Amino acid sequence: MRYLTAGESHGPQLTTIIEGLPSLLPLTAEQINHDLKRRQGGHGRGRRMQIETDTVEIVAGVRHGKTLGSPVALVVTNDDWKHWTKIMGAEPLAEDVDPDEIKRQISRPRPGHADLVGGMKYGHRDLRNVLERSSARETTVRVAAGSVAKALLKELGISIVAHVTEIAGIKADTSLLEGKTADEIRTIVEADACYCIDPVASAKMVEIIDETKKAGDSIGGVVEVIVEGLPAGIGSYVHYDRKLDGKLAAAMLSINAFKGVEFGIGFEAARLPGSQVHDEILWDEDNGYMRATNRLGGLEGGMSTGMPIVVRGVMKPIPTLYKPLQSVDIETKEPFKASVERSDSCAVPAASIVAEHVIAWEIAKVIVEQFHSDQLPQLQAQLDEMRRYTKEF
Numbered sequence: 001m002r003y004l005t006a007g008e009s010h011g012p013q014l015t016t017i018i019e020g021l022p023s024l025l026p027l028t029a030e031q032i033n034h035d036l037k038r039r040q041g042g043h044g045r046g047r048r049m050q051i052e053t054d055t056v057e058i059v060a061g062v063r064h065g066k067t068l069g070s071p072v073a074l075v076v077t078n079d080d081w082k083h084w085t086k087i088m089g090a091e092p093l094a095e096d097v098d099p100d101e102i103k104r105q106i107s108r109p110r111p112g113h114a115d116l117v118g119g120m121k122y123g124h125r126d127l128r129n130v131l132e133r134s135s136a137r138e139t140t141v142r143v144a145a146g147s148v149a150k151a152l153l154k155e156l157g158i159s160i161v162a163h164v165t166e167i168a169g170i171k172a173d174t175s176l177l178e179g180k181t182a183d184e185i186r187t188i189v190e191a192d193a194c195y196c197i198d199p200v201a202s203a204k205m206v207e208i209i210d211e212t213k214k215a216g217d218s219i220g221g222v223v224e225v226i227v228e229g230l231p232a233g234i235g236s237y238v239h240y241d242r243k244l245d246g247k248l249a250a251a252m253l254s255i256n257a258f259k260g261v262e263f264g265i266g267f268e269a270a271r272l273p274g275s276q277v278h279d280e281i282l283w284d285e286d287n288g289y290m291r292a293t294n295r296l297g298g299l300e301g302g303m304s305t306g307m308p309i310v311v312r313g314v315m316k317p318i319p320t321l322y323k324p325l326q327s328v329d330i331e332t333k334e335p336f337k338a339s340v341e342r343s344d345s346c347a348v349p350a351a352s353i354v355a356e357h358v359i360a361w362e363i364a365k366v367i368v369e370q371f372h373s374d375q376l377p378q379l380q381a382q383l384d385e386m387r388r389y390t391k392e393f
């Protein structure tokens with residue numbers, strides 16, 4: 001299973017083509033739109049999100065609410081495009097048009113963005129040609145593709161949820177997650193301004209986001225994704241590029257502004273003895289194999305253990321700041337301090353939704369590769385058999 005995305009931030013549309021999905025999977029635009037709306041939300045988003053109402057059109061691969069097995073194509077229209085048709089149009093500029101008037105040329109790279117190095121790499125002196133694609137606007141269709149993956153995981157008895165564990169040093173009390181299923185966690189965090197399980201921490205997060213915005217600065221944080229219902233043995237230890245943890249880490253780090261990843265107790269493992277890190281193995285008649293703890297986040301040897309997968313990603317502060325940072329104009333080579341029109345001040349809650357969907361995609365992809373998967377019922381039968389086999393092993 002694979003997908004490509006195309007589209008510029010202020011171009012006409014964002015597009016994804018998903019190839020390799022099993023046939024007979026129930027799929028509607030409505031379920032994808034729910035996830036797109038969650039990605040647009042979360043406290044700290046800027047004015048662009050008031051312009052956009054992200055909704056998907058399914059233009060291929062689905063008939064009467066079920067996948068056909070052919071490529072699925074999804075399109076999300078940029079509502080902002082109508083303000084950018086001249087600046088972002090694909091046609092060459094007419095001869096009587098002054099390019100400086102039309103192109104909104106950018107020669108001042110923003111620290112922390114792809115602007116400067118992207119310009120060097122692709123030979124663009126108008127840095128708009130870089131930022132239009134390096135923008136996290138692209139995560140819209142990554143969420144759409146991940147939402148399709150989640151529809152598949154749901155049919156296979158696998159649930160996934162993301163939530164925010166930390167913003168600018170304010171940490172959620174994650175003991176509030178204990179005893180709750182992924183679906184129960186989703187109901188709670190969906191109703192929270194920061195997609196956080198802890199209302200007390202969330203109120204402080206809202207406060208610090210507002211204060212930071214007023215000060216013209218930006219902040220980052222940590223998001224966590226939990227995957228439940230995955231059988232043991234997904235992924236493999238036999239070759240480096242088949243390890244599930246490696247794939248999940250790469251997916252997490254592929255999100256704009258994500259700079260680190262950890263599983264289970266994560267970097268804390270460096271500070272603890274092995275007896276307080278590894279998860280002891282238990283067995284009983286009803287449940288088969290279990291772990292007394294889940295400190296390693298449901299992964300051993302590049303494979304799922306059958307315990308929930310717990311993976312976290314850290315997001316750096318948004319690079320576009322109202323409080324200007326030092327940079328150099330690439331035309332004049334003069335130093336300047338950037339001034340900015342609009343930006344998110346904190347996109348950690350929104351990014352948690354992106355994380356949920358890139359992880360969902362990766363897990364669905366590994367499952368589809370590991371089992372015979374032309375059609376959903378065959379895939380479901382094999383997952384059921386894998387669960388029975390690993391329990392009785």
Ligand SMILES: Cc1cc2nc3c(=O)[nH]c(=O)nc-3n(C[C@H](O)[C@H](O)[C@H](O)COP(=O)(O)O)c2cc1C
Nearest residue numbers: 113114134136256257318319320343344347350351
């Ligand atoms: C959901 C989301 C929204 C973002 N919004 C903004 C934004 O409004 N302004 C900005 O400067 N960066 C924003 N970013 C971060 C930049 O896209 C990112 O830092 C930039 O592309 C450079 O990539 P890198 O940080 O991975 O090196 C956002 C990221 C995500 C995931």
Ligand SMILES: C=C(O[C@@H]1CC(C(=O)O)=C[C@@H](OP(=O)(O)O)[C@H]1O)C(=O)O
Nearest residue numbers: 009048049134135136137140342343344
């Ligand atoms: C458009 C989205 O986020 C954008 C991500 C982004 C960036 O530099 O990454 C910069 C901003 O775009 P603009 O310059 O148009 O205001 C954000 O709004 C989105 O998430 O859909």
